[in-house]
Amino acid sequence: xxxxxxxxxxxxxxxxxxxxxxxxxxxxxxxxxxxxxxxxxxxxxxxxxxxxxxxxxxxxxxxxxxxxxxxxxxxxxxxxxxxxxxxxxxxxxxxxxxxxxxxxxxxxxxxxxxxxxxxxxxxxxxxxxxxxxxxxxxxxxxxxxxxxxxxxxxxxxxxxxxxxxxxxxxxxxxxxxxxxxxxxxxxxxxxxxxxxxxxxxxxxxxxxxxxxxxxxxxxxxxxxxxxxxxxxxxxxxxxxxxxxxxxxxxxxxxxxxxxxxxxxxxxxxxxxxxxxxxxxxxxxxxxxxxxxxxxxxxxxxxxxxxxxxxxxxxxxxxxxxxxxxxxxxxxxxxxxxxxxxxxxxxxxxxxxxxxxxxxxxxxxxxxxxxxxxxxxxxxxxxxxxxxxxxxxxxxxxxxxxxxxxxxxxxxxxxxxxxxxxxxxx
Amino acid sequence: xxxxxxxxxxxxxxxxxxxxxxxxxxxxxxxxxxxxxxxxxxxxxxxxxxxxxxxxxxxxxxxxxxxxxxxxxxxxxxxxxxxxxxxxxxxxxxxxxxxxxxxxxxxxxxxxxxxxxxxxxxxxxxxxxxxxxxxxxxxxxxxxxxxxxxxxxxxxxxxxxxxxxxxxxxxxxxxxxxxxxxxxxxxxxxxxxxxxxxxxxxxxxxxxxxxxxxxxxxxxxxxxxxxxxxxxxxxxxxxxxxxxxxxxxxxxxxxxxxxxxxxxxxxxxxxxxxxxxxxxxxxxxxxxxxxxxxxxxxxxxxxxxxxxxxxxxxxxxxxxxxxxxxxxxxxxxxxxxxxxxxxxxxxxxxxxxxxxxxxxxxxxxxxxxxxxxxxxxxxxxxxxxxxxxxxxxxxxxxxxxxxxxxxxxxxxxxxxxxxxxxxxx
Numbered sequence: 001x002x003x004x005x006x007x008x009x010x011x012x013x014x015x016x017x018x019x020x021x022x023x024x025x026x027x028x029x030x031x032x033x034x035x036x037x038x039x040x041x042x043x044x045x046x047x048x049x050x051x052x053x054x055x056x057x058x059x060x061x062x063x064x065x066x067x068x069x070x071x072x073x074x075x076x077x078x079x080x081x082x083x084x085x086x087x088x089x090x091x092x093x094x095x096x097x098x099x100x101x102x103x104x105x106x107x108x109x110x111x112x113x114x115x116x117x118x119x120x121x122x123x124x125x126x127x128x129x130x131x132x133x134x135x136x137x138x139x140x141x142x143x144x145x146x147x148x149x150x151x152x153x154x155x156x157x158x159x160x161x162x163x164x165x166x167x168x169x170x171x172x173x174x175x176x177x178x179x180x181x182x183x184x185x186x187x188x189x190x191x192x193x194x195x196x197x198x199x200x201x202x203x204x205x206x207x208x209x210x211x212x213x214x215x216x217x218x219x220x221x222x223x224x225x226x227x228x229x230x231x232x233x234x235x236x237x238x239x240x241x242x243x244x245x246x247x248x249x250x251x252x253x254x255x256x257x258x259x260x261x262x263x264x265x266x267x268x269x270x271x272x273x274x275x276x277x278x279x280x281x282x283x284x285x286x287x288x289x290x291x292x293x294x295x296x297x298x299x300x301x302x303x304x305x306x307x308x309x310x311x312x313x314x315x316x317x318x319x320x321x322x323x324x325x326x327x328x329x330x331x332x333x334x335x336x337x338x339x340x341x342x343x344x345x346x347x348x349x350x351x352x353x354x355x356x357x358x359x360x361x362x363x364x365x366x367x368x369x370x371x372x373x374x375x376x377x378x379x380x381x382x383x384x385x386x387x388x389x390x391x392x393x394x395x396x397x398x399x400x401x402x403x404x405x406x407x408x409x410x411x412x413x414x415x416x417x418x419x420x421x422x423x424x425x
Numbered sequence: 426x427x428x429x430x431x432x433x434x435x436x437x438x439x440x441x442x443x444x445x446x447x448x449x450x451x452x453x454x455x456x457x458x459x460x461x462x463x464x465x466x467x468x469x470x471x472x473x474x475x476x477x478x479x480x481x482x483x484x485x486x487x488x489x490x491x492x493x494x495x496x497x498x499x500x501x502x503x504x505x506x507x508x509x510x511x512x513x514x515x516x517x518x519x520x521x522x523x524x525x526x527x528x529x530x531x532x533x534x535x536x537x538x539x540x541x542x543x544x545x546x547x548x549x550x551x552x553x554x555x556x557x558x559x560x561x562x563x564x565x566x567x568x569x570x571x572x573x574x575x576x577x578x579x580x581x582x583x584x585x586x587x588x589x590x591x592x593x594x595x596x597x598x599x600x601x602x603x604x605x606x607x608x609x610x611x612x613x614x615x616x617x618x619x620x621x622x623x624x625x626x627x628x629x630x631x632x633x634x635x636x637x638x639x640x641x642x643x644x645x646x647x648x649x650x651x652x653x654x655x656x657x658x659x660x661x662x663x664x665x666x667x668x669x670x671x672x673x674x675x676x677x678x679x680x681x682x683x684x685x686x687x688x689x690x691x692x693x694x695x696x697x698x699x700x701x702x703x704x705x706x707x708x709x710x711x712x713x714x715x716x717x718x719x720x721x722x723x724x725x726x727x728x729x730x731x732x733x734x735x736x737x738x739x740x741x742x743x744x745x746x747x748x749x750x751x752x753x754x755x756x757x758x759x760x761x762x763x764x765x766x767x768x769x770x771x772x773x774x775x776x777x778x779x780x781x782x783x784x785x786x787x788x789x790x791x792x793x794x795x796x797x798x799x800x801x802x803x804x805x806x807x808x809x810x811x812x813x814x815x816x817x818x819x820x821x822x823x824x825x826x827x828x829x830x831x832x833x834x835x836x837x838x839x840x841x842x843x844x845x846x847x848x849x850x
Contacts, residue, residue: 021849022531022532022535022849023506023528023529023530023531023532023535023849024528024849025526025528025850028551029551029554029555029558030558041549041550041551042551043551044526044527044528044549044551044552044555045548045549045551045552078764078797078798081448100764100797100798101450101469101760101798102469103448103449103450103469104448105448106447106448107447107448110447110448120749120760120798121749121750121758121760121812122749123470123747123748123749123760123812123813124466124469124470124747124813124815125466126453126454126466126467126468126469126470127469127470127747129454130454130469133454133455147750147752148750148751148812150811150812150813151812154813173752175753176753177752178750178752178758178796178799178801179749179750179752179758179799180750180752181752182752182753322548322549322552323548324545324546324547324548324604325546325572325573325598325603325604325605326573327572327598327602327603327604327605327606327607328600328601328607333546333603333604335526335545335546335548338769338825339503339525339824339825339828339850343769344763344768344769371603372503372525372824372825373503373525373526373545374603374604376603386575387546387548387573387575387576388548388549388575388579390549399763399764399797400763400764400797403764403829404828404850406850424446424447424448424449425450425764425829425831
């Protein structure tokens with residue numbers, strides 16, 4: 001069980017100076033001697049904050065899940081793009097960090113990652129050279145993906161010009177899905193091309209099962225995911241001879257099916273198995289909570305790893321905002337908008353209410369609409385909300401809330417921020 | 426007519442050094458001696474760029490419109506949050522800059538704005554004090570809004586504690602709309618409270634007509650907007666005696682009805698009339714183009730200002746991205762996603778195609794879906810797209826594309842970037 005002490009050395013602690021740029025959102029404007037900023041009075045709202053204990057819990061939970069499942073964890077970093085959090089995930093035992101682009105890889109390298117998976121097609125000389133720069137100058141292992149002969153040729157040409165060797169994963173896709181070869185045949189042909197190329201190495205098979213949607217409900221989707229992953233494992237095993245790696249890689253799994261993927265990965269001894277969930281660290285109160293409920297239901301059905309390790313993921317991210325107007329009976333306008341919160345998978349949902357500096361019972365509130373800088377909330381109980389009230393909102397889809405903030409406060413104690421994460425989107 | 430030379434002094438010119446932070450998107454990784462970066466070969470894509478000539482044209486067009494209409498222009502800065510663009514708008518003759526929050530006001534002040542309208546309710550001591558800091562230390566005129574007695578009291582208390590005087594606008598709202606008093610009666614009562622308060626001044630009336638939606642089409646909406654604006658002007662005139670300002674303010678107008686608002690403002694001589702469109706500077710190829718088409722149609726009907734000044738707004742923002750996979754016949758995956766582009770008012774739309782460094786005829790392409798890092802494009806013509814192709818996409822709703830980028834390239838010549846804007850969201 002992972003119980004390493006969590007290091008947060010690189011958080012911003014605005015004790016001696018204000019490291020924040022001019023006009024940054026949700027950060028203090030003047031210093032307090034005790035560096036303890038109340039979300040109810042000291043910080044300009046809206047502000048985005050994460051619970052430190054929830055973050056640590058989630059990081060440990062998924063590391064434990066991976067350890068117990070016998071798979072490596074290479075969390076997708078695109079969710080947070082926060083070097084401090086990458087660092088924490090690596091300290092907890094993550095095998096590496098996954099990213100979606102060379103620019104994101106650069107941030108992961110700065111955060112200390114020595115192994116980086118890019119489960120994406122890297123196209124264009126500028127992008128390819130950015131990856132080669134990291135390989136050449138930073139001494140890191142980077143595994144980009146290809147799904148076309150064109151890209152194999154591009155990598156070979158660029159790598160040979162610089163006398164570097166690049167390990168490539170081949171992306172296996174899904175009919176109707178996103179990138180990736182649609183047949184095992186295509187993957188095999190590309191693996192042979194890579195094995196023959198002087199400056200490339202075939203590193204294994206990558207997939208993203210998150211684009212599989214069962215037409216006949218959850219059970220059907222699970223069946224499709226299992227069948228697909230079994231196929232990917234068998235495919236990777238069949239290509240072992242084309243790889244110079246001791247144990248070539250098979251890697252998949254977003255935050256919805258990581259349990260099923262890990263179970264299927266348990267059936268191979270000859271591959272390095274790696275899962276790549278990302279949203280688990282922040283988690284949410286919407287689509288990823290729904291996905292995690294499905295994980296736990298499957299786990300209880302089978303008494304499998306996720307229920308054996310105990311506990312569950314916790315939604316770590318909250319947005320604090322003011323009621324700025326109550327212009328009509330039963331309708332309030334909140335100072336929080338599309339500029340601050342994800343809105344593509346459900347609107348922010350009120351979870352706590354504060355009035356005059358004290359927590360109040362939360363009335364029944366429904367978020368009905370969102371504009372660039374405003375959220376509309378409706379309620380039935382007369383006087384349920386007043387101008388000046390502070391509401392804490394949970395969110396759905398953490399990626400698209402995180403990328404709205406350059407600085408995210410860390411709550412060690414609910415309602416108080418003492419340090420900040422920074423993000424690099 | 427505005428023909429002032431446009432200053433772009435404060436653009437980043439990465440000639441001698443790379444001012445960009447580690448891992449920033451869409452910026453060069455290594456220096457080129459001539460500082461001329463091709464979007465087809467030198468820059469890692471995706472990248473966001475604006476056309477310099479379109480920006481200058483749009484800035485001048487709206488300034489001319491305002492000058493000819495006899496209204497002041499206080500462009501909403503929330504769209505771009507770019508000090509370089511604020512600076513350009515002020516150089517062109519803008520009266521001031523409008524912003525949505527104290528953090529945004531800080532950026533506008535740094536960019537040189539001496540007058541700032543905050544057409545929003547500013548709530549909480551931290552936010553109120555942030556505004557008071559700017560008034561006290563930066564010598565700027567800031568006009569926040571109120572629509573409740575609670576906020577009048579909050580401002581009075583905070584301002585009197587610091588021995589400052591704050592000019593307040595009162596927001597007039599719309600039944601079923603956003604913030605703002607729902608009756609002229611309420612506005613009058615608040616204006617009297619403000620006039621009586623020792624550290625407040627009644628500065629005028631603010632509204633945002635963009636939340637008016639006609640149930641019976643465009644003509645009905647225009648009628649509703651005209652009636653509402655007439656009422657707001659009459660209300661502001663009736664409250665002149667409560668203001669110490671020579672000419673109190675009446676201000677409204679987003680980017681959809683600025684022509685109608687300006688026409689109604691022309692009927693008063695006793696008020697300082699100010700329009701606040703924001704999206705016009707970047708413009709788009711979607712919802713704001715539709716809105717502008719309606720402006721031009723009204724203008725041609727009435728031979729009014731917008732058609733008399735000639736020309737029209739131009740969509741200035743384009744995203745360049747690669748075709749990264751063509752996994753199935755008629756389907757391509759583009760390296761551009763929700764992390765890079767607005768998706769709430771239509772998906773990015775292909776406008777130009779480049780292959781092997783040359784512009785190619787654009788086949789018929791339809792954007793069908795978007796994920797965090799990927800856009801799905803479908804086409805009928807076999808071989809219409811190949812991996813490695815570069816596509817330039819136009820967007821709909823510039824605000825939500827701009828806030829995804831910390832650096833936005835400036836095209837002086839199509840396809841080449843020599844300098845960058847920075848943004849402060």
